[in-house]
Amino acid sequence: MTDPQRPTQATIAEWAARFVARGVPALGEPLVLPQDDDENGDAFIVLIHLRHAPAAIYLQLDESGRWVATLTERPSDLTGTSLDLIALGAEVEAAGQLCAYLQERTDDLAAPPA
Incomplete structure (x- = not known):
C-alpha cells in the first residue's frame, strides 16, 4: 500500500x-518512470x-522521504572544451x-494541515 504522505507517480x-x-x-x-519495488x-x-x-x-x-540524486556511470572518460564543461555543469545544477x-513539494504534501 502507498504511504499517504508519499507522492504518486502521477503527482x-x-x-x-x-x-x-x-x-x-x-x-x-525529465521522465518519470516506474521502478520495481516489492x-x-x-x-x-x-x-x-x-x-x-x-x-x-x-x-x-x-x-526517509528525502529526494536523492544518482549520476549514472559513464563507459569512458569524458573530454571536452571549457564550454562543454560549463554546459554540463548547468545540466547538473538544473537537476539539483x-x-x-x-x-x-514533498515536504509540503507531508506537512500537517494548518
Whole structure:
C-alpha cells in the first residue's frame, strides 16, 4: 500500500512538468518512470538524460522521504572544451534545482494541515 504522505507517480510527473514550464533551459525533459519495488507498488524514478555527457541523473525518494540524486556511470572518460564543461555543469545544477523543488513539494504534501 502507498504511504499517504508519499507522492504518486502521477503527482511527481505533474510537479516535474510545472518545474520544466518555469523555463530551465539546461534541463532536458525529465521522465518519470516506474521502478520495481516489492515494498512500494508506486515506486518510481525521475530520469534526466544529460546532453553534454554520456550519462544520466536519476532522482528518487528514499525511505526517509528525502529526494536523492544518482549520476549514472559513464563507459569512458569524458573530454571536452571549457564550454562543454560549463554546459554540463548547468545540466547538473538544473537537476539539483529539480531535486530541491521535488523535496519542497514533498515536504509540503507531508506537512500537517494548518
